[in-house]
Amino acid sequence: MLEIKDLNVKLKKETLLEDINLKLLSGELNIIIGPNGAGKSTFLKSLIKIVDIYKGEIFLDNRNLTKSSINELSKDIAYMAQFNQNSNLNTIDVLEISRRKHSGFTLKNKDHDLIEEIIKEFELQKFLHRNIDTLSGGERQKIFLAAAIIQEPKVLLLDEPISHLDPKNQIEMLEIIKRKTKENNFITITVLHDLQNALHYANKIIMLKNKRIIDFQDSLNVDEKMVSKLFEIPCKLFWQEGHPFSFFGHSHDELHKNRHSHKKENNDT
Numbered sequence: 239m240l241e242i243k244d245l246n247v248k249l250k251k252e253t254l255l256e257d258i259n260l261k262l263l264s265g266e267l268n269i270i271i272g273p274n275g276a277g278k279s280t281f282l283k284s285l286i287k288i289v290d291i292y293k294g295e296i297f298l299d300n301r302n303l304t305k306s307s308i309n310e311l312s313k314d315i316a317y318m319a320q321f322n323q324n325s326n327l328n329t330i331d332v333l334e335i336s337r338r339k340h341s342g343f344t345l346k347n348k349d350h351d352l353i354e355e356i357i358k359e360f361e362l363q364k365f366l367h368r369n370i371d372t373l374s375g376g377e378r379q380k381i382f383l384a385a386a387i388i389q390e391p392k393v394l395l396l397d398e399p400i401s402h403l404d405p406k407n408q409i410e411m412l413e414i415i416k417r418k419t420k421e422n423n424f425i426t427i428t429v430l431h432d433l434q435n436a437l438h439y440a441n442k443i444i445m446l447k448n449k450r451i452i453d454f455q456d457s458l459n460v461d462e463k464m465v466s467k468l469f470e471i472p473c474k475l476f477w478q479e480g481h482p483f484s485f486f487g488h489s490h491d492e493l494h495k496n497r498h499s500h501k502k503e504n505n506d507t
């Protein structure tokens with residue numbers, strides 16, 4: 239279990255996170271949703287100490303991580319950033335370097351087997367010896383996701399891991415994240431802007447707004463009122479055959495009415 243107690247983050251005089259309290263379970267996918275600038279990325283960064291914690295404590299399986307350095311934390315926590323930096327490395331180098339965080343400098347046969355497995359799972363064969371700086375945004379995002387998962391961490395932190403992917407790749411990556419979380423008992427925390435995918439794949443939804451957690455729910459219990467309050471826009475939400483559908487504040491003004499009737503006329507002729 240990852241237990242976060244009264245976590246506060248300040249940058250100079252500005253408070254970026256206030257009184258965050260959470261208990262997150264192994265084997266569960268927790269998805270953070272919330273408006274731009276709410277503090278979602280800052281929260282992930284505070285757990286891996288890219289930003290300093292001003293107040294509060296973090297416990298992993300009752301071990302106090304609050305005073306651990308980034309290097310110590312990276313044995314237990316893998317982090318995929320929202321914006322990938324250029325690195326001038328080939329894909330295979332990125333995967334091998336990531337696996338070393340788990341197994342130490344000398345990789346064994348079983349590490350190479352796992353790397354092979356991940357390459358197939360993420361369909362990275364074509365890019366193995368390509369410099370990742372030359373790859374597309376989506377290709378790169380898949381590699382960094384594979385690199386985070388291959389560390390087999392206790393805690394997996396993913397900041398908008400599918401933002402550059404097409405719909406098929408988005409679904410495939412979310413399926414992999416969910417399955418690996420369960421199989422490997424990861425405590426996964428993912429930031430996502432897509433509400434439908436968040437509700438479909440998450441075990442738990444963390445709602446972050448104005449530096450605070452305003453709700454923490456089983457994804458099946460999330461309702462329209464909570465989402466409308468979070469994003470300050472009317473939201474319609476319904477489930478069909480196990481799939482959530484959401485619509486945000488569409489206005490039905492003259493402009494839209496004209497557009498719809500125009501479309502209907504075209505279809506009629």
Ligand SMILES: Nc1ncnc2c1ncn2[C@@H]1O[C@H](COP(=O)(O)OP(=O)(O)OP(=O)(O)O)[C@@H](O)[C@H]1O
Pocket residue numbers: 249254272273274275276277278279280281
């Ligand atoms: N290094 C920094 N210096 C100044 N302000 C910062 C810094 N890092 C973050 N902030 C501010 O803290 C707030 C939270 O930022 P954060 O990136 O955590 O938001 P977010 O919820 O991830 O937003 P988004 O959905 O837009 O990615 C923002 O107002 C941001 O401008």
